[in-house]
Amino acid sequence: MSDKIVSDAEKQRESVELYLKQLGNIIYEQIENREFPWIMMQSRSTDNIIYDPDLRQYVLGDRMIRRHSRNIRHIRPFTQLVWTAWFARELLRLRKTSTLREVYYSARGQRDIEFKNQAESDNIITDLETALNTPREEFNIFPEERSAIFGDLTIEYTVPGYEGKRMNLTEHPDGVMIGPALTSSKFVETSADKVLVIEKGAMFTRLVEEQAHEQFNAILIHTAGQSPRSTRSIIHRLNRDHGLPVYIFTDGDPWGVHIAMVIISGSANAAHLRGLATPEAKWIGVWATDIIKYKLPTENLTDYDVKRLKELTADPRYKEELWQREIATFLKIGKKAELEAFSRYGLTYIVDEYLPAKLEGL
Amino acid sequence: MTEVEYQSISPSDFFYRNREIAGFSNPSRAIYAAVRELVENSLDACEARRVPPNIYLRITEVAASETGSSIYTLRIEDNGTGVPAEHIPHCFGQVFYGSKYTLKQARGTFGLGGTITILYGQITTHKPVRITSSTGGDIHEYEMMIDIEHNRPLILKHTVLDNKKGWRGTAVELQLEGDYSRSRYRLYEYLKQTAMVNPYADITFVDPRGRLYRFKRATEQMPPLPKPVKPHPHGIDVETFRRLVAITKARSMKAFMMEHFQGVGPTTAEKFLRAAKINPKAKPSSLKPEDIVRLVRAAREFNDFIRPDPSCLSPIGVELLETGIRKELNLREDDFLKVVQRKPATYLGFPFIVEAAIAHGKSIAKQSRGGITIYRFANRIPLLFDESSGVVWKVVNRNINWATYKVSSDTPLVVVVHVCSTKIPYKTVGKEYMADQPEVEREITNALRSAARSLRLYIARSIRLAHEKRRLNIFGKYLPKIAEFSAKLSDREEPPDVRPLLAAVSASLPEVEKKISEVPQIVGQDS
Ligand SMILES: Nc1ncnc2c1ncn2[C@@H]1O[C@H](COP(=O)(O)OP(=O)(O)OP(=O)(O)O)[C@@H](O)[C@H]1O
Ligand SMILES: [Mg+2]
Numbered sequence: 001m002s003d004k005i006v007s008d009a010e011k012q013r014e015s016v017e018l019y020l021k022q023l024g025n026i027i028y029e030q031i032e033n034r035e036f037p038w039i040m041m042q043s044r045s046t047d048n049i050i051y052d053p054d055l056r057q058y059v060l061g062d063r064m065i066r067r068h069s070r071n072i073r074h075i076r077p078f079t080q081l082v083w084t085a086w087f088a089r090e091l092l093r094l095r096k097t098s099t100l101r102e103v104y105y106s107a108r109g110q111r112d113i114e115f116k117n118q119a120e121s122d123n124i125i126t127d128l129e130t131a132l133n134t135p136r137e138e139f140n141i142f143p144e145e146r147s148a149i150f151g152d153l154t155i156e157y158t159v160p161g162y163e164g165k166r167m168n169l170t171e172h173p174d175g176v177m178i179g180p181a182l183t184s185s186k187f188v189e190t191s192a193d194k195v196l197v198i199e200k201g202a203m204f205t206r207l208v209e210e211q212a213h214e215q216f217n218a219i220l221i222h223t224a225g226q227s228p229r230s231t232r233s234i235i236h237r238l239n240r241d242h243g244l245p246v247y248i249f250t251d252g253d254p255w256g257v258h259i260a261m262v263i264i265s266g267s268a269n270a271a272h273l274r275g276l277a278t279p280e281a282k283w284i285g286v287w288a289t290d291i292i293k294y295k296l297p298t299e300n301l302t303d304y305d306v307k308r309l310k311e312l313t314a315d316p317r318y319k320e321e322l323w324q325r326e327i328a329t330f331l332k333i334g335k336k337a338e339l340e341a342f343s344r345y346g347l348t349y350i351v352d353e354y355l356p357a358k359l360e361g362l
Numbered sequence: 363m364t365e366v367e368y369q370s371i372s373p374s375d376f377f378y379r380n381r382e383i384a385g386f387s388n389p390s391r392a393i394y395a396a397v398r399e400l401v402e403n404s405l406d407a408c409e410a411r412r413v414p415p416n417i418y419l420r421i422t423e424v425a426a427s428e429t430g431s432s433i434y435t436l437r438i439e440d441n442g443t444g445v446p447a448e449h450i451p452h453c454f455g456q457v458f459y460g461s462k463y464t465l466k467q468a469r470g471t472f473g474l475g476g477t478i479t480i481l482y483g484q485i486t487t488h489k490p491v492r493i494t495s496s497t498g499g500d501i502h503e504y505e506m507m508i509d510i511e512h513n514r515p516l517i518l519k520h521t522v523l524d525n526k527k528g529w530r531g532t533a534v535e536l537q538l539e540g541d542y543s544r545s546r547y548r549l550y551e552y553l554k555q556t557a558m559v560n561p562y563a564d565i566t567f568v569d570p571r572g573r574l575y576r577f578k579r580a581t582e583q584m585p586p587l588p589k590p591v592k593p594h595p596h597g598i599d600v601e602t603f604r605r606l607v608a609i610t611k612a613r614s615m616k617a618f619m620m621e622h623f624q625g626v627g628p629t630t631a632e633k634f635l636r637a638a639k640i641n642p643k644a645k646p647s648s649l650k651p652e653d654i655v656r657l658v659r660a661a662r663e664f665n666d667f668i669r670p671d672p673s674c675l676s677p678i679g680v681e682l683l684e685t686g687i688r689k690e691l692n693l694r695e696d697d698f699l700k701v702v703q704r705k706p707a708t709y710l711g712f713p714f715i716v717e718a719a720i721a722h723g724k725s726i727a728k729q730s731r732g733g734i735t736i737y738r739f740a741n742r743i744p745l746l747f748d749e750s751s752g753v754v755w756k757v758v759n760r761n762i763n764w765a766t767y768k769v770s771s772d773t774p775l776v777v778v779v780h781v782c783s784t785k786i787p788y789k790t791v792g793k794e795y796m797a798d799q800p801e802v803e804r805e806i807t808n809a810l811r812s813a814a815r816s817l818r819l820y821i822a823r824s825i826r827l828a829h830e831k832r833r834l835n836i837f838g839k840y841l842p843k844i845a846e847f848s849a850k851l852s853d854r855e856e857p858p859d860v861r862p863l864l865a866a867v868s869a870s871l872p873e874v875e876k877k878i879s880e881v882p883q884i885v886g887q888d889s
Contacts, residue, residue: 024847024850024851025851025852031844032858069844075844082851083847086850
């Protein structure tokens with residue numbers, strides 16, 4: 001079985017390498033034919049990002065754009081795109097991984113190609129993803145790792161030097177960092193029957209300490225704020241491939257609400273990609289109604305919070321009743337509460353009382 | 363009752379008492395005024411002789427005086443006509459004595475400037491002036507002072523020297539009080555601008571600190587000598603009319619008009635005299651003072667005289683002005699310079715011609731802080747004071763909408779305006795700036811607008827050229843990289859050839875580049 005896993009990964013790698021090579025071929029031949037090189041891709045401008053209610057995520061519309069090196073404003077990003085494609089191919093060829101930040105720094109010293117800032121290089125990478133219809137993780141480019149996973153899940157590595165090696169994710173009590181190796185690993189088996197996603201590191205640590213994974217028979221994932229795409233893709237896999245329901249637990253404020261929503265329905269930024277959203281996942285708190293029900297210590301909503309909440313009411317992803325109700329309640333009480341607010345009832349209250357009650361109530 | 367004492371003062375005395383009128387108001391102004399008077403006399407003398415001027419000017423400090431200013435010796439030497447020995451004492455020792463009282467354009471007009479300079483030197487230092495001059499024969503050297511009360515020269519010493527080398531010219535050496543350090547900047551500007559509009563002159567200046575400033579001539583060519591002409595009836599004043607009546611040999615007023623005024627034939631003369639209600643057959647000597655006043659007024663209103671004759675004017679000319687400006691502004695080939703000469707026009711019966719130029723480009727940008735620098739000239743004399751009161755300033759800042767010509771407030775520009783006329787419309791006796799006579803103002807405006815139209819094209823082309831160059835530069839940077847990485851990406855050894863693509867980008871460049879090097883010509887520009 002493990003041989004098959006490795007060779008699957010190998011096949012995938014080869015096919016991505018081939019895509020990249022073909023991109024090089026097209027451009028090479030355009031120049032040979034005395035044509036200013038160009039490529040077509042789906043437009044990522046806001047008017048081409050559409051919410052697909054069936055998929056329950058954002059997708060790109062049909063509008064295509066042409067990136068043309070004849071255009072004085074496009075030639076620089078076009079060159080950067082070709083360089084980035086080459087860089088990605090080198091990564092795959094050398095079986096190395098890299099991070100978004102590293103790509104930005106690798107272009108340093110490449111005269112005229114250098115990115116002004118990381119936002120620029122991130123954007124070019126997104127272009128490459130769109131043009132080749134392939135998420136950057138398959139080019140071996142990963143975000144900075146901040147999020148972690150813990151629980152009874154056995155994985156098998158596919159990265160060089162670790163091929164076939166297995167590990168159970170309860171082995172390390174701080175959790176295992178969700179990096180390239182974990183992202184590219186195969187999930188072999190698990191006894192868990194649910195996934196619990198937590199926004200904050202402190203709460204994640206508390207749950208591990210309280211053996212919540214056993215109590216709830218859950219895999220715990222810590223997103224460290226807005227969850228990185230690799231983390232979202234792992235949540236997606238656990239849900240789709242292993243049939244585990246997913247429960248998300250965030251701060252009770254507009255930002256926490258949206259962290260949950262991005263896991264469930266994806267973000268407009270990743271509208272060109274599939275396999276990141278988990279429409280079946282459930283946001284279980286902290287709800288605005290929980291603030292009232294549990295008399296949680298609160299802070300007042302700021303003007304900025306209020307503005308954000310109002311934006312969310314208009315967002316197509318939020319049209320379901322639960323969301324509309326909770327947003328309305330936030331606005332009505334004018335308060336917000338953090339996960340830590342439960343500490344007022346003792347350190348273990350959240351594990352002993354709140355979460356069981358919440359999961360029961362679903 | 364107070365006793366009133368009546369007295370008459372001589373003209374020298376008058377100017378002694380009112381020397382600020384002639385520009386000698388304070389020590390720093392005095393040096394500038396003195397240099398200006400003497401340089402102008404020298405330039406006039408050389409032009410009268412039709413030789414390219416060689417002017418040597420030296421100022422040395424003699425002794426510091428207690429007021430903070432100093433005593434200087436000022437020496438100027440030229441290769442002009444020279445002054446005939448018998449005229450030397452009067453030319454330099456008596457005001458209102460001179461050779462330029464005809465109606466033709468010259469720098470000097472009043473028979474005053476040189477003498478008042480000498481007078482000022484004498485008042486402030488009590489030292490005589492030394493004039494050395496030759497018209498080609500012997501050299502005469504006078505040491506003299508001015509008898510202020512009686513407006514006449516006082517000769518202290520007269521020497522006749524052999525002229526073995528055949529020298530011709532004049533040298534004036536005098537002492538005066540002044541403040542050189544405070545007049546240095548103006549003096550330098552004056553000489554530089556003089557060199558600009560007299561590119562055929564060679565001017566050397568040694569300043570009190572021993573520094574040598576040299577303004578080399580850029581051409582031997584001189585503008586044509588203006589012809590003396592009779593006055594135009596429109597411009598006549600009562601006093602001149604009265605004088606003409608007194609000296610005329612004409613027997614009838616009709617003959618008088620034809621004889622003493624330009625462009626007046628028998629028909630016009632008769633028509634005019636009828637309109638003025640003067641009998642054409644009347645004897646000039648029979649005119650009463652009120653007749654003269656009436657005639658002068660009628661002459662101003664009579665519209666059938668032909669236009670004043672501009673042949674008495676001596677404009678610099680497009681070519682010479684261009685040479686002078688290029689030389690003094692150190693313009694390079696690819697800088698913009700457009701010189702425009704307008705056709706002769708008249709105001710109040712005086713003919714005048716406006717010449718104007720606009721310079722722009724990298725060389726100008728280097729020497730200016732941006733914005734418009736104005737150079738003003740009247741009869742080839744630089745005007746350095748009261749810029750914002752003058753007509754040129756008004757035209758530049760009010761009449762012309764620079765934005766129309768793609769000029770923004772920080773575009774470095776030089777604007778040159780030269781007005782030549784038998785009578786410059788000075789606003790003050792100080793001859794520092796020109797009044798906004800509507801006709802003159804209109805001509806200056808039109809001249810600058812016309813030059814600015816070329817400028818607009820130049821700027822538009824520069825913008826386009828810069829744009830094209832930037833484009834080519836960008837493609838030249840990125841296409842090879844695209845080629846390089848597309849080859850690497852597709853496992854090829856050699857990058858594809860981008861030269862055909864670069865050639866396509868730069869196809870239009872040489873054409874734009876060629877255009878920029880020639881100053882745009884616009885139809886109808888020079889009228
Ligand atoms: N360097 C010179 N060479 C030849 N003649 C001269 C020179 N300087 C002065 N003269 C003669 O002396 C005369 C008087 O000069 P002055 O400067 O007093 O009056 P001006 O030049 O005629 O008029 P203005 O008062 O306008 O200067 C001149 O008209 C000229 O004939
Ligand atoms: Mg003079």
